[in-house]
Amino acid sequence: MEPLSPSTELGEITVEELKAYDGSNPNKPLSIAIKGQIYDVSQSKMFYGPGGPYALFGGKEASRALATLSFEEKNFSGDISGLSSLELENLQYWENKFMNKYVKVGIIKKTETVTDHVFVSSPVKIVPSIVQQEEEEHQIKGCLCCWR
Numbered sequence: 001m002e003p004l005s006p007s008t009e010l011g012e013i014t015v016e017e018l019k020a021y022d023g024s025n026p027n028k029p030l031s032i033a034i035k036g037q038i039y040d041v042s043q044s045k046m047f048y049g050p051g052g053p054y055a056l057f058g059g060k061e062a063s064r065a066l067a068t069l070s071f072e073e074k075n076f077s078g079d080i081s082g083l084s085s086l087e088l089e090n091l092q093y094w095e096n097k098f099m100n101k102y103v104k105v106g107i108i109k110k111t112e113t114v115t116d117h118v119f120v121s122s123p124v125k126i127v128p129s130i131v132q133q134e135e136e137e138h139q140i141k142g143c144l145c146c147w148r
Contacts, residue, residue, distance in 0.1 A: 007040040010106030015061050015078070018108065022059030023049035031105060033061040034095050036078055039102035061108055067091035078108060 008029045010021070018038065021031035023045055030042045030049050041048045041058075048058045056071055065075040067087040080091065 007042075007103040007105050010038055012107050012109050013038070014109045018061065019059045023055070024058075029105065030058055032057050032059075032098070033063070033078065033108050034066065034098050035063050035080070035091070036061070036108045036110070037095075037098075037104055038106040038108065039098045040105045041098075041102050043102070062094075063091060066094040 010018075010029075010031065015033075018031060018033060021028050021038075023030035023042075029040045030045050031038050032041050032048060033039070046052055047054050049055060050058070056076075057065070060076045061078040062076055063078050063080050064083075065071055065077075067080060067083050067090050068075055069090060080088070083091070
């Protein structure tokens with residue numbers, strides 16, 4: 001067994017950028033995200049790497065898939081809304097397992113999209129007349145286009 005190399009810090013990256021860390025490039029770490037935290041799972045490439053039984057996890061945000069124990073492509077996301085208490089317990093189990101076994105190397109950039117509404121974590125300058133018009137049309141709490 002070859003010695004483990006130090007983990008590469010990925011920093012803050014998007015879910016799209018995470019796809020490059022699926023184990024297909026030997027020069028990049030094999031990574032999986034759970035609840036927005038990215039872990040280097042290179043030491044378990046026989047499981048999560050190409051050809052492994054859980055290769056579908058490589059380079060993905062796997063929170064919903066692990067919580068629901070459903071490995072359909074649509075469940076590989078960080079969206080944990082609407083999960084049952086049992087599913088949240090499943091997710092907590094997996095998060096604890098990853099935290100104890102693997103090195104955290106980054107986080108997923110927070111950009112949540114709901115239909116045509118984008119949510120941001122920091123305020124941005126918006127022209128008031130546009131905000132008022134959009135607010136009247138949408139009335140969605142927390143929506144950027146309705147934000148004041």
